[in-house]
Amino acid sequence: MKGQLLNALIKISAEINSNMELDTLLPDIVKITGDYLKVRNASIMLIDWNTLTINCYTGAAPSHNSLSVKQGIVGDVAGTGTEYIVNKSKNSGKGSKSFLALPLKAGSKILGVFNLTDKDEDFFNEDEVSIARYIASQCALAIERHNIYTKMRANENLQAIGLLKSSVAHDISNLLSIADVYLGLMEEEIDKNSNVYEYIKAVKSEMKRISILATDMLDLSKDKLVIHKTKFAISELINELKLYSEAFNKSSNVQVEFIVKSDDEIVADKNRLFRVFFNLLNNAADAIGEKGRIILSVKRTGKDISFLVADTGKGISKDNLGKLFQPFFTSGKIKGTGLGLAVVQDIIKAHSGRISVRSRLGAYTCFLIRIPKDG
Ligand SMILES: Nc1ncnc2c1ncn2[C@@H]1O[C@H](COP(=O)(O)OP(=O)(O)OP(=O)(O)O)[C@@H](O)[C@H]1O
Ligand SMILES: [Mg+2]
Structure with a gap:
């Protein structure tokens, strides 16, 4: 025994x-x-x-x-x-x-x-x-x-994010702004009907992505995200997003459908909210590839403004759903760094808002965000 x-x-x-x-x-x-x-x-x-x-x-x-x-x-x-x-x-x-x-x-x-x-x-x-x-x-x-x-x-x-802090991210942003100025000069001199003019626009759009990525890294390296709220009409944000979404139309024929049921004023950090939807729309575009739908809708829900970003893309497995907001979690992408949703979550938290996600593998993904209208 x-x-x-x-x-x-x-x-x-x-x-x-x-x-x-x-x-x-x-x-x-x-x-x-x-x-x-x-x-x-x-x-x-x-x-x-x-x-x-x-x-x-x-x-x-x-x-x-x-x-x-x-x-x-x-x-x-x-x-x-x-x-x-x-x-x-x-x-x-x-x-x-x-x-x-x-x-x-x-x-x-x-x-x-x-x-x-x-x-x-x-x-x-x-x-x-x-x-x-x-x-x-x-x-x-x-x-x-x-x-x-x-x-x-x-x-x-x-710690790895901490290492990227200040210097690298700052340098990237600064160098990109200089390159952007030169591209602007080229745009002015070039024949507007030439292919090169289109290429310059494409380069500028990619540079915007890099610049946003650098700012994302910088934000994530801080203990607490500091936001700068102002009062603005939701349509201002939506218009900027519409302009940006034209890039999708050109590159992949994917049309972002906007359903705007509120033009209330909101007290929030407009640039940061742009980043939220920029990241969500990019993820949605990656998920649907060449064919599918992306919807961004906005409405008022009591004291909150509710946003929804839905796509008919490849969906997310149950296992991955729990890891989505972790820094550096990326799956199924060649160029993914896995910072996008971590930043999205930080920004929404800094606005005292909430974010949730629903998805079915092979069918759809839908991110729901609620932010207090009055800050
Ligand atoms: N709409 C979506 N449909 C399907 N999968 C998604 C969607 N949004 C996010 N994901 C999954 O979540 C992972 C994490 O997304 P996240 O935006 O944080 O990083 P990423 O897109 O891989 O890289 P990046 O830092 O460039 O954004 C993605 O790699 C993808 O697998
Ligand atoms: Mg992403």
């Missing part, structure tokens, strides 16, 4: 040391523990925002998928960090016989609860309780290590 348990411990330690992915690690631990401690049901529940949610289980499906912290015995273990042990004889009547609910603790932080119920042989002996406690402590360490690892990776991204 002792040899078997020792085996289980060695297996679990090896798992924990070799596996950084909680998605596979925790189910393995639950399974090995369930088998070796001979319990019918074992599960791990993790705490997220005061809610305990089942992460994995073996045996019968748990009666609750989620509980609030402090709800019932298991919720109490999660709330107080105190373990709960019942060792009842099989013959003692109703209810589960033997039951262990152990807090998963990393230092003073409670991360979840490890549940072991219905032991085959009536009782958990002292050794088994100690072993279960040891496994719970190892699980907690693995979860904490995973959380730190995830944070570190996010920080690495932020």
Whole structure:
């Protein structure tokens, strides 16, 4: 018996040391523990925002998928960090016989609860309780290590953005403005019917993209985006976007359809909002390729102005939906840097607005934005 348990411990330690992915690690631990401690049901529940949610289980499906912290015995273990042990004889009547609910603790932080119920042989002996406690402590360490690892990776991204700060982005913007002046001079001298005139316009449009990208990088490198709000009619913003969207018509025959149901005045940072829709329209154009529809609609919703950007493009998978707003997340593009939507989100947040997205793979994508009308 002792040899078997020792085996289980060695297996679990090896798992924990070799596996950084909680998605596979925790189910393995639950399974090995369930088998070796001979319990019918074992599960791990993790705490997220005061809610305990089942992460994995073996045996019968748990009666609750989620509980609030402090709800019932298991919720109490999660709330107080105190373990709960019942060792009842099989013959003692109703209810589960033997039951262990152990807090998963990393230092003073409670991360979840490890549940072991219905032991085959009536009782958990002292050794088994100690072993279960040891496994719970190892699980907690693995979860904490995973959380730190995830944070570190996010920080690495932020540091990388930090490196791009000031100098590079500034230089790019400045050099582009100089090049833009020369292009302007060329435009004036060239025959307006020549191909070269069209090429210059195309170069200017690409340069605008680069300039916006440089500003995006600069904005993302700041801890908090500072915006400059003014009062303007929504039609002003829409007109600028219409002008810009003509570039799509020319290059890919994709027409952006504007449905404007409000010409209210809004207190916002017009340049930043232009960037929001510039980024969303570019993504939409990338997603539909040569054929499809893009709609940008605006209406008033109570104290907010609601914007919608929808396209009939390739859509976004469920997996990717959760990552869209992370800096550097890009998928399916040759030239994508993955900054566009991160900037969009920052700008909307700085306006105390909200953004949400709906999509179906192979069918459509729709971004919904609400911004307080009066700033
Ligand atoms: N309308 C859309 N339809 C389908 N996929 C989209 C859409 N909008 C965004 N995505 C997906 O989200 C990813 C992230 O978008 P984001 O704008 O942040 O970066 P990007 O477009 O790849 O690069 P860039 O920094 O040049 O904007 C895209 O690479 C794409 O896979
Ligand atoms: Mg983009």
